[in-house]
Amino acid sequence: MKKLLLALSAVAAITGSANAADLAARPYTKAPPPVAPAYNWTGFYIFGGGGGGIWDADQHTQTTVGAVPLTIDQRQGGDGWFGTVGLGYDWQFNNSWVVGVFADGQFGSLRGSLSDAFNGITGRIKLQDSWAAGVRFGYLVAPNVFSYVNGGYSGSHWSGSTLVDNLSGLPVGLHTDSFNRNGWFVGGGVENSLNIFGLTAPGWFMKTEYRAAYYNKKAVDERFDGTNILFGDSVTFKPLVQTVSTSLVYRFNWTGPVVAKY
Template sequence: MKKVLLALTAVAAMTGSASAADLGARPYVKAPMPAPVANWTGFYVFGGGGGGLSNADQHVQTTVGAVPLTIDQRQGGSGWFGTVGAGYDWQFSGTWVAGVFADGQFGSIRATIQDPIVGITGNQKLETSWAAGVRLGWLVAPNVLSYVNGGYSGAHFGQTNFTTLGGTPAGIHLNSYNRNGWFVGGGVENSLNIFGVSSPGWFMKTEYRSAFYNAKTSNELFDGTNALVGRDIRANSWNQTISTSLVYRFNWTGPVVAKY
């Protein structure tokens, strides 16, 4: 009896081994990967250009004899400019981006300075300016950022040469000067891939900016090298610009995929 049981056990063992050998190896199934996530954190540089409008609220005071005459007026103008800059962004909470930046502008945005009491007028140019500030944005898409910004700004206004209201040179000028102020604005930045262009790291941004500069009291109008007394022009300068820039983001070599 024992011999019979031992024989049956041996047969069962051999049958089980043969069945296991007939089974193929278990196939390896790779875990699904999540969709690529864009990363906006990193440094960037940009350059571009645009157009601007200039407005100035002016208070003109001129002393004729013993009687002071005054007039308040708003003068304006327009022009173009180029811009270059750099910045750094941090992406947080999934779809929010915050950053710091600095840029410079150069060009010719003109505004009129006029003294209708004496009868002189001239064009003043905003020749160069700079800005440093912060921005906060929200990703409307993984590669499209809508943002607002603000900060501090400085500007250089060139020399103004006056003519009579009839256009004849008056032989009077106002020296160039610098003013400081602040700005607010906003815009949209997007990867060029949105247009079907394969260009990792290259972006385009379009931005509106409104800058307000401290008032300047011009009480030194010059006839050649001599200051003319009794003439005083005080102006607040407000400049609005719209620019389009090409942006290169150093960290953007492609979508970032989470590691497992």
């Protein structure tokens, strides 16, 4: 029995020594670093928000018939607030690039002046609504942050005005009708997931965007109140509208991390 116990003890000692030697020879391997999630920006989205804007327009008085200038160009302007809604579709490619198409509308009141310096009369005019359709293109500066530029075609609707005397402020019996102007726009912005603010909101984003819209010139005719007969003079109006907006965005395809890459 003593011999058997001595033999078992010897075997245990030899086995333990071998295991210790094996552990000492085995190299240490660090755990893999945390994996950054991969996000998918391809898909449809909708958005809504609001912002503020300014516009200015080069104006001069001219004859309605023959368009003979009666004054030099003067610049008038206005400002105000608006709401916006829209939708779009994006494609992500080469990992970090995104291109998309979109359409939106803006509804509000950017008020300013329409001035006939030749006759000494002025009217209040406002941009009531506009729409745009275009493309955007940009780079993912982070997996859930998109920086982009955009551009496209835009239309706008401007109110009519009641013309008043520049000195007394009293109506002079003349007005201008509402009108539409079309043109093009350029801009840019940043869109980011709300998760960067510590919120858990899958699919919800926020975007802030600047836009400059250049509209075609319009000869705004002055007309007599009641009869709407032409007075004989018109005011040219060529507006530039600049806006800044912030919107909440919902992306229908956004499901968070979709692929883990080491």
